[in-house]
Structure formats: structure tokens, C-alpha cells
Amino acid sequence: MIAQKSGYGFTSTVLSMMLFVFFALLSLLQVLYGARVYSDVVAGIDDGYALRASLNYAMNKLHAHDGCGPVRTENVNGLDVLCLWDEKEEYVTCMYFTDGYLMEQYMASSSAFIPSAGQRIAELADFTFDVSDSGGVTFTAWTWEGTMRSVSVYQRAGGTVK
Amino acid sequence: MNDRASGSYAFLIEMMAVILFFALSVGVVLSLFVAADKRSEQAKVLSGAVTAAASAAELLRVSDDPQQAFCLEYGGVECDGGYEAWLDPSFMPFGLEEYRLRLACSETDGLNEMKVSILNYDGDEIYSLECASYAGGAQ
Numbered sequence: 001m002i003a004q005k006s007g008y009g010f011t012s013t014v015l016s017m018m019l020f021v022f023f024a025l026l027s028l029l030q031v032l033y034g035a036r037v038y039s040d041v042v043a044g045i046d047d048g049y050a051l052r053a054s055l056n057y058a059m060n061k062l063h064a065h066d067g068c069g070p071v072r073t074e075n076v077n078g079l080d081v082l083c084l085w086d087e088k089e090e091y092v093t094c095m096y097f098t099d100g101y102l103m104e105q106y107m108a109s110s111s112a113f114i115p116s117a118g119q120r121i122a123e124l125a126d127f128t129f130d131v132s133d134s135g136g137v138t139f140t141a142w143t144w145e146g147t148m149r150s151v152s153v154y155q156r157a158g159g160t161v162k
Numbered sequence: 163m164n165d166r167a168s169g170s171y172a173f174l175i176e177m178m179a180v181i182l183f184f185a186l187s188v189g190v191v192l193s194l195f196v197a198a199d200k201r202s203e204q205a206k207v208l209s210g211a212v213t214a215a216a217s218a219a220e221l222l223r224v225s226d227d228p229q230q231a232f233c234l235e236y237g238g239v240e241c242d243g244g245y246e247a248w249l250d251p252s253f254m255p256f257g258l259e260e261y262r263l264r265l266a267c268s269e270t271d272g273l274n275e276m277k278v279s280i281l282n283y284d285g286d287e288i289y290s291l292e293c294a295s296y297a298g299g300a301q
Contacts, residue, residue, distance in 0.1 A: 012170035019177040023184060030188055037195040044202040048209045055213060059220075136221070148252045149210055151217040154224040 047145045054102045054122040055151045058082075058095065058129070058139040061104075065093075067157030073131055076113050082129050082137070085109075094118070097127035102141075211261070211280035211289040214253035218263060218278045219293040228276060228295070232265050249280070259283070272297050 061084065065071060069085045082095040094105045096115065103118035126142040136154040218236070225231035229245060232238045236247035236255040244266040250257030262281040267274060274297040279290035 009170060012174060016170065016173055016177055019174070019181060023177070023181055026181075026184060026188065030191065034191070034195060037199055041198055041202045044206055048206060051213070052209060059216075136224075147206070148254075149213050150252070150254060151213050152220055154220055156224060 043145055047143045047147050050122045050124055050143050051141050051147065051149045054124055054127060054141045055139055055149060057102070057104075057121050058137075059151055059153050061093070061095065062137060062153045062155065066155045071137075071155070073129070076115075079115060080129070081113070095129075097124070100124065102127045207282075208289060210253045214249060214261075214263065215278045215280050215289055215291050218265070219276070219291055222265070222276050222278065223293055223295045225295075228267060228274060229265070236263055238263070238265065253280075261288070269297055 062071070065084045069087045069089070072083050072085065074081050074083050079096055079098060084093040084095070086092070089109060091106065091108055094103075094107065094113065096103055096105075096118070098115045098118075101123055102121040103115065104121055105113070105115075105118035107113065122141075123144075124141050125144045125146075126140075128140045130138045130140075132138060132152075134154070136152050138150060138152045140148065140150040142148050218232070221231055221235055222228040229238075232245050232247070236249075238245040238247035241264075244264055246265075247255055247263045248257075248259040249255060249261040249263050251260045253261060255263075260283060262283070262285065264277075264279040264281060266277040266279070269275070273294055275292065275294045277290060277292050280288045282288055
């Protein structure tokens with residue numbers, strides 16, 4: 001009788017421990033899954049922010065420059081630069097992608113172009129601009145998450161991009 | 163001995179109640195996680211649709227013949243009184259058929275009014291914007 005009682009106590013303790021371990025495992029799984037969902041959501045937000053910031057910046061910059069001076073694409077030491085010149089071609093706003101960032105640099109035409117001296121606009125995996133035959137510019141942005149978005153911009157005040 | 167056995171039994175019952183409560187809360191929390199994931203995906207699609215619609219509107223506003231420009235740039239075809247073209251998951255033309263870009267035009271007194279819509283595969287509207295350009299001609 002005494003042996004039976006102590007056996008019952010042991011089984012009960014093991015069952016309780018098993019339930020407790022099950023509870024702990026489920027808690028751990030829930031935390032892990034929650035962390036993954038949270039990190040996915042944050043990555044998606046960052047992704048969207050970088051794409052919107054870069055494409056809207058490029059689009060608005062070109063629209064704001066419409067009719068204000070020539071727009072040209074130039075290659076400076078292997079780096080493609082979109083140059084928005086003022087009417088007298090004394091100052092230029094350069095837009096380019098280097099070291100994982102879309103950059104902007106406003107400078108006098110007599111100054112030397114130093115890519116790292118620009119202002120960071122958005123962090124991206126890549127950013128390109130292509131000039132079409134019709135004079136429009138297609139900006140394409142890639143994020144580190146692998147999302148790609150593209151937008152075409154056309155000047156309306158008669159200017160063309162060369 | 164009887165006290166000890168009933169104590170273990172009570173602990174067992176308590177643990178089962180805790181696990182039941184935990185299971186219920188897991189159900190609620192998981193559904194929240196799934197909803198957050200889904201909402202995030204919807205936001206991503208909406209953002210892409212806005213960019214694609216703005217890009218298409220940009221082209222249409224500067225074109226002398228928006229319908230022709232739409233057909234050339236996006237491979238659009240006439241459909242339900244407007245023009246439609248397929249876009250891929252990156253909202254680019256001439257790829258997989260994931261989204262639909264729809265253009266509806268109407269001309270009034272020389273003003274070409276256009277509605278650019280992005281629809282999902284089933285035809286539900288994700289985003290649309292309206293734009294206009296002066297076509298000339300009629301006074």
C-alpha cells in the first residue's frame with residue numbers, strides 16, 4: 001500500500017513537470033514566431049520607406065527643376081550622375097548612387113566632384129536612372145529585401161533630359 | 163498521504179487551467195500576428211500600386227495620344243471601354259500576369275480626362291488616380 005502511494009506521487013510529479021515543460025515550449029515558440037513576424041513587418045516598413053523616399057525624391061526633384069535649366073546624365077570616374085544645372089550653368093545639383101546610398105550634392109561648376117561629400121537621401125541596394133528617347137527619365141530602386149520599383153518622369157515645360 | 167495526493171491533484175488541475183488559458187491567448191495572439199503580416203503585405207502592394215499608377219499618369223499627361231502611348235509602353239489592349247495591360251509582381255509591364263493596369267479616357271471640350279487604376283488579378287481595385295491633359299481641338 002505504501003509503495004502504491006509513493007508511485008502515484010512520482011507519476012503525478014512527472015505529469016506536472018511534463019505539463020510545465022509543454023507550457024514553457026509553447027511560450028518559447030510563441031515568442032519566436034512573434035519576433036519573426038515583428039521583424040518581417042519592420043523590414044517591410046523600412047523597405048517601403050526607402051523606396052518611397054528615393055523615388056519620390058527623384059521624381060519631385062526633376063519636376064521642381066522643370067524649365068529651370070538643362071538636365072544631363074554624366075559619367076564621372078565610372079559613376080553615373082544625373083546633373084540638374086541652373087540656367088547659367090554655374091551651379092549643379094548632382095543625383096547619384098554610391099556606397100549603398102542615393103546621394104545628392106549641390107555644388108558650383110568649378111568645384112571638384114567628390115561623391116562621398118554628398119548628402120544621403122535613402123539607403124538602397126541599387127538605384128539607376130535611364131533616359132528614354134522621348135526625353136523622360138526612368139528611375140529604378142532596389143531594396144536590400146529584394147523589392148524593385150520603377151517610376152518614369154517626364155518634363156512638362158519643354159525641357160528634355162540628355 | 164491523502165493530503166499529499168490531493169495536493170498534487172490540485173496542482174495538476176491548476177496547470178491544466180493555465181495551459182487552457184495559454185492556448186486561448188495563443189489563439190488570439192497568433193491571429194493578431196497573422197493580421198499584422200497580412201496588413202504589412204497589403205501596405206507593400208498599395209505602395210507599389212501608387213508608384214505604378216503615378217508613373218503611368220506621368221506618361222499619359224505628356225502624351226499627345228495617351229491611348230497609343232499606353233499601348234506602346236505597357237502593351238495595353240482595348241477592354242471594357244478602356245485599355246488594360248498586365249503588370250508583374252514588381253508592377254512592371256511585359257512580365258508575369260499579377261496585376262492589371264487599366265486606363266479609362268473621356269474627352270470633354272478638348273480636355274482629356276483619364277483614370278488610371280491598378281487592379282489585382284481578380285479585378286478588385288487596389289488604387290486609382292485621375293489626371294487630365296489638354297488635347298486641344300474642341301473649343
